[in-house]
Every structure is written in C-alpha cells, then in structure tokens.
Amino acid sequence: MPYFQYSIDLPVKKERRTFIKKISLASISSALGAHIVFADKMPKGYLPVLMEEQDSLKSMGKDPSLTVLNDRPWNVETPVHLLDDRETPVSKMFIRNNGLLPEQINLEEWTFTIYGESVIKAKTYNMEELKNKFKTYSYYLVLECGGNGRGEFYPPAEGNQWGVGAVSCAKWTGVRLRDLLEDVGLKNDAVYIGYHGLDSHLSGDPKKASISRGIPIWKALQDETLLAFTMNNQELPFIHGYPLRLVAGGFPASASGKWLKAISVRDKVHDGEKMEAPSYRVPISPIEPGTTADSEDMRIIESMPVRSIITYPKSGAQVAFGQTLAIRGHAWAGEAAVNHVEYSIDFGSTWRACNLERPINRLAWQHFSAKIEFPLKGYYEVWVKATDDKGISQPMVVPNWNPKGYLNNACHRVAVKLV
Numbered sequence: 001m002p003y004f005q006y007s008i009d010l011p012v013k014k015e016r017r018t019f020i021k022k023i024s025l026a027s028i029s030s031a032l033g034a035h036i037v038f039a040d041k042m043p044k045g046y047l048p049v050l051m052e053e054q055d056s057l058k059s060m061g062k063d064p065s066l067t068v069l070n071d072r073p074w075n076v077e078t079p080v081h082l083l084d085d086r087e088t089p090v091s092k093m094f095i096r097n098n099g100l101l102p103e104q105i106n107l108e109e110w111t112f113t114i115y116g117e118s119v120i121k122a123k124t125y126n127m128e129e130l131k132n133k134f135k136t137y138s139y140y141l142v143l144e145c146g147g148n149g150r151g152e153f154y155p156p157a158e159g160n161q162w163g164v165g166a167v168s169c170a171k172w173t174g175v176r177l178r179d180l181l182e183d184v185g186l187k188n189d190a191v192y193i194g195y196h197g198l199d200s201h202l203s204g205d206p207k208k209a210s211i212s213r214g215i216p217i218w219k220a221l222q223d224e225t226l227l228a229f230t231m232n233n234q235e236l237p238f239i240h241g242y243p244l245r246l247v248a249g250g251f252p253a254s255a256s257g258k259w260l261k262a263i264s265v266r267d268k269v270h271d272g273e274k275m276e277a278p279s280y281r282v283p284i285s286p287i288e289p290g291t292t293a294d295s296e297d298m299r300i301i302e303s304m305p306v307r308s309i310i311t312y313p314k315s316g317a318q319v320a321f322g323q324t325l326a327i328r329g330h331a332w333a334g335e336a337a338v339n340h341v342e343y344s345i346d347f348g349s350t351w352r353a354c355n356l357e358r359p360i361n362r363l364a365w366q367h368f369s370a371k372i373e374f375p376l377k378g379y380y381e382v383w384v385k386a387t388d389d390k391g392i393s394q395p396m397v398v399p400n401w402n403p404k405g406y407l408n409n410a411c412h413r414v415a416v417k418l419v
C-alpha cells in the first residue's frame with residue numbers, strides 16, 4: 001500500500017481514514033469521473049486504485065495529473081506540457097526517490113555534520129547556526145534526472161521508463177557548500193564529497209543507504225552549489241528533501257542529495273551506495289545496444305548534455321489554418337549555456353531560429369519561443385533543437401545506447417494539426 005509508505009503524519013492521511021468510512025458510492029464515482037460498473041462487487045471500504053494514487057499525489061502537494069511511474073519508491077513524472085512555468089512550482093516538480101521516505105524529521109533534534117578523512121575539523125550544525133552563521137544565496141537551478149528520456153531507448157534500458165518530464169527549474173535558497181567547507185577546513189587531498197541522507201534502503205536494512213552519491217570538489221566549491229532549505233521562497237517540501245538538500249545544478253539530479261544529515265569530504269572518489277558502475281555511469285566509447293561495458297570502461301556522469309522541451313502547445317494540438325502558432329519552452333545545457341535554439345516543421349530538412357532568452361543566472365534554464373506559420377492544412381511535427389556554447393547540438397535520434405539508459409537528449413517533438 002503506497003499510502004502507508006508515509007511514516008510522517010500528514011494531515012491528509014488522517015482525513016482520508018475517516019473519509020474512507022464515510023464516503024458514498026456516488027461521491028467515489030464523481031471523484032473517479034465515471035460510474036463504477038461492478039460497484040456491487042467492490043469490497044466495502046475499498047478505495048479504488050485511481051483515487052489512492054491521486055490521494056497520494058495530493059498528500060505530496062502534487063498536481064493529480066502527474067504520472068506515477070512507481071510508488072515504491074516514489075517516482076513521479078511531470079507531463080511535459082505541465083512544465084510551462086518559468087519557475088517550476090512544487091505541484092509540478094517530478095519526484096525521484098531511490099528508497100523509503102525518512103521517518104518524521106524533528107527540526108529541534110535535527111543536525112547536519114561535515115566530516116571525513118579530508119576535513120581539518122569535523123563540525124555539526126543545527127538549522128539556526130546554518131542560517132545565522134552563513135550568508136544565504138538564491139539561484140534558479142535545473143535538476144534533471146540522469147535517466148530523463150530513458151523510455152525512448154531501444155532495446156529498453158533498465159529502470160523507470162521516464163518520458164522527458166524528469167526535469168525542473170526552481171528557485172533554491174540556502175548556504176553555499178563552499179562556505180561550510182571553508183568553515184571545517186579542507187586538507188590538500190580533498191577530491192570529492194559524498195552526501196548522506198535520512199531516507200532508508202528499499203529493503204528496510206538500516207545498515208544500507210538508499211543512495212549516497214556526491215560530486216567532485218571543483219563542483220562542491222562552485223558559487224551555485226547550495227545546501228538549500230528553501231524552494232520557491234517556501235520551506236523546502238518534505239518530498240524534496242526537508243529540511244536540507246544539496247542542489248548541484250547542471251549535474252544529474254542524483255547528485256543533489258535530499259534529507260541531508262551529513263556530508264563527507266573524501267580523499268578519493270566517494271564510494272557510497274549507487275556510486276559504483278553501472279549506476280550513473282555511461283560507457284566511455286559507444287557500445288552496441290543491448291550489450292554491457294566493463295566497469296573500468298565507464299565514466300561517472302558529470303555535466304548533463306544540452307536539451308530542450310516544448311511546453312506549449314501540448315502534442316496533438318489543433319490549430320485553425322491561417323493562424324500563427326506561438327510555441328514556447330525551455331532549454332538548458334548542464335554546466336554550459338545554451339547558445340541558440342531552432343525549430344523545424346519539415347522533419348529536420350530546414351531549421352529556423354527561435355527567440356532565446358538569457359538565463360536568469362548560470363545553470364538556470366533558458367526560455368525560447370517562436371511564431372510559426374504553416375503552408376497548408378494537415379499534420380505537422382514541430383521539432384526543436386538546442387545548441388550549447390561549445391557548438392554541441394541535440395541529436396535528432398536517440399543517442400548512444402547505454403545499459404542504464406542515461407543522457408538521452410534527442411530533440412523533443414510535438415504533433416500539430418492544422419484544420
């Protein structure tokens with residue numbers, strides 16, 4: 001029962017229990033938007049699965065039209081047309097959990113420690129100390145799951161079959177990881193940091209972390225690498241890592257540890273859960289689809305590749321012939337910036353420039369738009385292709401197959417009918 005994966009006491013959870021007892025068949029039908037044909041066969045007190053899912057989404061502050069790919073652990077994708085906002089609201093931010101949610105976190109008891117073989121003096125802070133001792137900064141940062149777009153690989157790659165909606169760009173506020181690393185002091189041999197969260201392994205084994213990844217020290221020391229306690233000017237939502245999360249924009253979002261209790265500073269590449277191949281690694285040279293690569297022939301994913309999504313119109317839109325269609329969306333390029341975005345309505349034969357805005361800050365997504373005129377009535381596809389500031393473009397077909405299906409940045413396409 002996915003619902004009870006929540007060990008914290010959300011108000012909705014209490015509400016729902018009474019709700020189940022009291023709810024009438026008519027109101028269940030109206031919530032489902034359909035008459036239950038075999039209602040007389042449905043066990044008493046049974047909550048239809050569609051409502052259970054929508055209820056869970058609601059309790060996590062999510063729009064009910066998000067797609068649940070998995071409920072143990074929670075993996076929830078945002079349909080791409082719902083990513084139209086410049087600042088992704090909580091309700092439309094995808095969820096990617098590797099394990100079970102932490103127990104209730106009491107801020108009075110919660111502390112955050114920086115330790116490890118490469119710190120001069122390990123230190124523990126509470127939230128007040130973090131907020132008072134260090135300056136706060138805000139940045140808009142793209143968090144994109146390394147497996148975003150995995151569903152398009154063939155043969156299918158292992159893991160959640162994400163479409164292209166495992167991406168967000170929210171406003172994150174917190175302290176710089178760099179300032180804390182300066183506070184504890186780094187030894188000369190520091191090369192990597194690892195994060196340690198309060199969530200638990202799917203197996204329930206308390207000795208095993210669900211995920212404990214990290215970033216190289218150069219990334220840890222960047223201005224934009226934050227320990228965030230605020231998202232979109234609101235307290236960090238529980239599902240996104242309350243009370244403190246690492247946000248390392250530009251890297252696969254697996255680097256942005258949620259529900260932090262500690263960070264370790266390492267004299268070698270961090271060796272926590274899911275750091276080993278093939279997790280979050282890709283073959284150094286292309287391999288034949290469906291085959292494997294030896295661990296030593298794989299590299300850890302750092303910067304995410306250039307990518308764009310069309311957030312308006314929704315694929316399948318109908319437009320009256322003679323009207324111009326104004327398309328829009330976002331583009332980003334990991335550690336790089338997007339240099340230009342183009343669109344095609346003739347399957348990539350010719351391309352025209354989109355209008356592209358500058359990012360609000362480094363590592364934020366950039367907005368593009370274009371006004372399109374169509375020559376005849378009929379079926380079209382709008383393809384969009386972004387190019388980063390190193391001249392690297394998105395491929396039009398799914399790129400290098402890899403065992404875990406990472407880094408598919410093929411052009412996004414939407415269907416449009418001129419009627």
Ligand SMILES: Nc1nc2c(c(=O)[nH]1)N[C@H]1C(S)=C(S)[C@@H](COP(=O)(O)O)O[C@H]1N2
Nearest residue numbers: 094095096097098145197253254256257258
């Ligand atoms: N502690 C912890 N941090 C985590 C994860 C997790 O399972 N546990 N999942 C990671 C992965 S793979 C992704 S893509 C992002 C998803 O962040 P979000 O759920 O806030 O969108 O969180 C990362 N940080």
Ligand SMILES: [Mo]
Nearest residue numbers: 096145146254
């Ligand atoms: Mo991820």
